[in-house]
Amino acid sequence: MKERLETDVYFTPREAAKHLNLSLSAIKNYIYANKLKTLKTPGGHHRISKIELLAAMGEGEALPVKTEDYFADMEDCCMALMNVYKLLGELGNFFISHSVRVSEASYKLSKALGLSHKDILQAKMAGLVHDIGHMAIDRRILLKPGSLTVQEYELIKLHPARGEELLNSIKGLKEIADIVGQHHERIDGTGYSRGLKGKDIKKTAKIISIAEAYDSMVSDYFYKKPVSREMAISEIMEEKGMQFDSELVDIFIKII
Numbered sequence: 001m002k003e004r005l006e007t008d009v010y011f012t013p014r015e016a017a018k019h020l021n022l023s024l025s026a027i028k029n030y031i032y033a034n035k036l037k038t039l040k041t042p043g044g045h046h047r048i049s050k051i052e053l054l055a056a057m058g059e060g061e062a063l064p065v066k067t068e069d070y071f072a073d074m075e076d077c078c079m080a081l082m083n084v085y086k087l088l089g090e091l092g093n094f095f096i097s098h099s100v101r102v103s104e105a106s107y108k109l110s111k112a113l114g115l116s117h118k119d120i121l122q123a124k125m126a127g128l129v130h131d132i133g134h135m136a137i138d139r140r141i142l143l144k145p146g147s148l149t150v151q152e153y154e155l156i157k158l159h160p161a162r163g164e165e166l167l168n169s170i171k172g173l174k175e176i177a178d179i180v181g182q183h184h185e186r187i188d189g190t191g192y193s194r195g196l197k198g199k200d201i202k203k204t205a206k207i208i209s210i211a212e213a214y215d216s217m218v219s220d221y222f223y224k225k226p227v228s229r230e231m232a233i234s235e236i237m238e239e240k241g242m243q244f245d246s247e248l249v250d251i252f253i254k255i256i
């Protein structure tokens, strides 16, 4: 027991909730129902051992290893999926480098926000495949030089839904599919594909949304010139609370 006390890690209920991606009330319910044993501090606060926590969730001590393997497989899968962009030639190379940058920025932002390990990794993976639905859009539209007609733009707007469909067909990528499907939603509810609003949009999708918008502005694209970092930040600031989540914008501009 002494040895276990020395090697185990102890969480507050809030930390335990974050670790397992559960709500704080779910953890409290486990404690009150005696499904989760705790130690009490001299001040009467609950502390939960990591070993106890994993055992109570039916995962045992092997969970961290299993989880890491699982996420590594999922990330490999997302990296492999990006290869299909190569079918688009030069534009495909743009999509690949854009996706890698969006993934890196999303990873940094979700870390700065203190999200759970699972959410951080999912934001990173969703960044890699967020635009994969473009592969289901007519190539003549994707490769068209110059501006698009209203109808062509409506077809481009199908890419989050097409990406979601594709990723949903791959075992284990369901949550990534949800994020991808929501990455063009807006806080004010005027985005696409579903017109979701505020809290109905996953935080990880809101992260991808800012990271994608920023990278699209500062990158050289075959039909447009890049804008400066300062200009891109000011454009994002202008959309605070409308296109983008205000809290996320405040942190993003500090880390980018």
Ligand SMILES: [Fe+2]
Residues within 6 Å of the ligand: 130, 131, 159, 183, 184, 212
């Ligand atoms: Fe997109």
